[in-house]
Amino acid sequence: MENIALIESFSEFKGDKNIDRVTLMAILEEVFRAALKRKFGSDDNFDIIINPDKGDLEIWRNRVVVADGMSEDDNEEIELAEARKIEPDFEIGEDVSEEVKLIDLGRRAILALRQNLISKIYEHDSTNTFKHFKELEGDIYSAEVHHIRHNAVILLDDEGNELVLPKSEQIRSDYFRKGDSVRGIIKTVELRGNKPVIIMSRTAPEFLVKLFEQEIPEVFDGLITIEGVARIPGEKAKVAVDSYDDRIDPVGACVGMKGSRIHGIVRELGNENIDVLNFTKNTQLFIARALSPAKVVSMKIHEEEGREDGKKGRVDVFLQPEEVSKAIGKNGVNIRLASQLTGYELDVQREGVEMEDDVELTEFSDEIEAWVIQEFKNIGLDTARSVLEKDVAELVKRTDLEEETILEVQKILKDEFED
Template identity: 60%
Template sequence: FDVIINPEKGDLEIWRNRIIVEDGTVENPNQQIALSDARKIDKTYEVGEEVAEEIKLADFGRRAVLSLRQNLASRILDLEKANLFNKYTEKVGEIITGEVYQVWKKEILVLDDEENELVMPKAEQIPSDFFRKGDSVKAIVSRVEMRNNTPYIVLSRTAPEFLERLFEMEVPEIFDGLITIKKIVRIPGERAKVAVESYDDRVDPVGACVGMKGSRIYSIVKELRNENIDVVNWTSNSQLLIQRALNPAKISSINLNEETKTAAVYLKPNEVSLAIGKGGLNIRLASMLTGYDIDVYREVEEEDVDLDEFKDEIDEWIINQLKSIGCDTAKSVLELSVEDLAQRTDLEVETVQEVVRILKSEFE
């Protein structure tokens, strides 16, 4: 069959092509025609020739035409669904911009440029997100699945990949591959930590991501409804990474346990609240970023004691000797070795050892 379609007029012609065979030898009436029947069309036809004959749609009858129309419409719809599914499967992890078409309690319906329907569930929205019909919304394609033979396309604004794509849009060095995002952890709408690494020593990864006076990161923070973003310089040194992840807190010391993946972090009392952060967000994100379960401990500071407090145990002339070399507290004496103290004062080694013993017993 040859089907000739005229899109301008909106009509079509159907031509059936059949081979002429001897009378009585027709096996397939759609592919072969008897010689006598062919000569009814044209008397000059011979066996072996091809006959082209137009078939009128009117000959099919109303029921067959309606069935054909429904079948065609159904097939076209199936192809459109498959096309949409394939198109968005390739776009998973990419940012798209759509228009809010409908707002429901558990999700919102978003239309893309081609009026395709996309869904953003409440769980994939930032808690402070508020949308009205007609609003423009930016999100990433999270997943695509088939439900009842219809593509179900889910958008997300809470996925770490959404923040990653926003950085790629705002920071050319990331897009160009000079800076790599090693890891992103988020508590959507509250706080995020982004670990970045530069392959070019001349490029400061943190500075490039933040921009002049925070210009680059400002638009990302705005898009994420004022989510605080900490940009951290990535390192494979676990201790250093934990230290950077707990910024702005200043850490005194860290004890790591590689087997249990735990880290005991010691800080001065006034630094503890900074390390934990508002609602424990800072320490939670630092644990997620580093892969270590972080415990924070206050560092107990021993108070220093003035040497004059030891006059009942140490002779005054010995105390004066120690003061003459700048040691006027117990800790300042204990910081020096016995040999060093004996050398810098006129005291005997035995005397210095006794003094050190007395001072140490004060802190035990």
């Protein structure tokens, strides 16, 4: 294989990967030096001259002339008789530069050299891609659907980089077809076997934050800050906003006239219902706002450090009976989001209902399994009477419990009051 042919075989990768001239020459020299080292034991006394644009390559070996029979290292020394075959007037002690042809390396070495070139190019490209996307973690990115797998959507950007949108990072209502443009945030970037794996997410709370920054100028400019986000992707979200400028209404600015500003965000998120509320450092007021549209009568906060669930504590929230369903929301969504946003476990209580007339579900822990009690608490039912007041069909729909389990629980609870 001629020198130029080897360089041309490399150019097919160079063109695709947009490698700059300096990097290209460094990779070429590194690969050739590795080949020389394997062949001659050392590459220290070799000069490599490369012009990748023209396909020129020259390799020169520099050796010192020694007396005949005195050479201790044929790679670094050349005997006088051998040197004078190159140039008849060489003398002992002089330096001899001799061009090394690629063919001298051997056919197998040349084939290995080409494979090494390809490997180095892809390694360089992967490293650059990894660094590029690592800097974009947490930012919004757009790419096109290339193909769809059962557990992920594979995307390609304009540069041909592959991104993965796993099923777990998709909004439940997401439906994609080949060629669709998809927006999400770069969630994680990692190297797996020298290949960058770029994970995109549409369910992360950060995606909602970035959409606010894109769609609402005051958020982008820092006039409005987002103090907290809680999401159940595709269903509902609560966003707490604040402003250091008293002249700005942060909620109004985010929502816009008749919802004009937030409409684009809602549409991007599959019609996810977004509640925007004013942030405050007053914990009681913040919890009350988070439970909107329910109107809170009063609450009692129990601070608890070191909880396994990471919550700051538990709050007994008292509401009028007709407000309880609003606080809980459909399938318990409202109270779950309020809990996420505030960082407290929220325990809804009916104002005016004497505890003597009711019993906490936790009192039945010896008869009812903890996970079953938690299912009821997830939808705001934490007392015996609150469970008994609900229709079995409704409880089946709103919890992950079987009808048989619910009937058994209600029987246990009824027995308590009949006694």
